[in-house]
Amino acid sequence: EAEVAQSPRYKITEKSQAVAFWCDPISGHATLYWYRQILGQGPELLVQFQDESVVDDSQLPKDRFSAERLKGVDSTLKIQPAELGDSAMYLCASSPDRDRVYFGPGTRLTVT
Amino acid sequence: KQEVTQIPAALSVPEGENLVLNCSFTDSAIYNLQWFRQDPGKGLTSLLLIQSSQREQTSGRLNASLDKSSGRSTLYIAASQPGDSATYLCAVISSNTGKLIFGQGTTLQVKP
Numbered sequence: 149e150a151e152v153a154q155s156p157r158y159k160i161t162e163k164s165q166a167v168a169f170w171c172d173p174i175s176g177h178a179t180l181y182w183y184r185q186i187l188g189q190g191p192e193l194l195v196q197f198q199d200e201s202v203v204d205d206s207q208l209p210k211d212r213f214s215a216e217r218l219k220g221v222d223s224t225l226k227i228q229p230a231e232l233g234d235s236a237m238y239l240c241a242s243s244p245d246r247d248r249v250y251f252g253p254g255t256r257l258t259v260t
Numbered sequence: 261k262q263e264v265t266q267i268p269a270a271l272s273v274p275e276g277e278n279l280v281l282n283c284s285f286t287d288s289a290i291y292n293l294q295w296f297r298q299d300p301g302k303g304l305t306s307l308l309l310i311q312s313s314q315r316e317q318t319s320g321r322l323n324a325s326l327d328k329s330s331g332r333s334t335l336y337i338a339a340s341q342p343g344d345s346a347t348y349l350c351a352v353i354s355s356n357t358g359k360l361i362f363g364q365g366t367t368l369q370v371k372p
Contacts, residue, residue, distance in 0.1 A: 191362050192362075248309045251303040
């Protein structure tokens with residue numbers, strides 16, 4: 149069964165450094181989501197893509213976060229500079245189109 | 261603005277009990293509702309998807325119902341087992357925005 153791939157699985161970085169996460173959605177899925185999940189809370193949507201276009205990035209802290217999906221396939225989420233409060237699980241998900249959503253294993257970020 | 265609430269936040273039951281998890285949402289204009297399971301430190305696994313026109317879905321010992329007009333969904337777990345211990349999250353896709361919005365989750369512990 150096809151899966152959403154994410155890398156790295158774990159990342160430890162120092163405050164003020166740059167960090168990047170990569171996501172490869174299930175083939176053919178037009179919708180791609182990036183979520184941030186703080187321990188004990190539900191996932192919070194950061195950005196939603198439909199093919200290569202951003203559908204919603206209203207909760208993305210644009211002064212430090214950026215996301216791209218240049219060819220409408222895989223996607224990169226970047227943080228620069230990282231802050232202590234960015235420590236969280238970053239989850240990528242994909243969906244054919246407003247249908248069942250499939251999540252990747254996530255990237256656990258620790259900022260020291 | 262769509263808001264999703266899950267009650268209770270945590271639940272502990274002895275093995276073998278039947279249990280119900282609750283999810284409510286403020287805007288009935290939804291495309292579908294999904295229930296997910298999350299094990300500690302892991303990504304989310306989709307359990308059940310209910311389209312807005314449906315009333316319920318079943319998978320094994322799990323049954324999810326949807327009452328769109330009242331903004332409620334329930335996840336029923338029959339004959340609970342220790343392996344069911346996890347956090348259960350519900351999420352809705354808004355018809356207006358296409359955003360997938362999560363509740364805070366219910367953390368379930370099933371004691372042997």
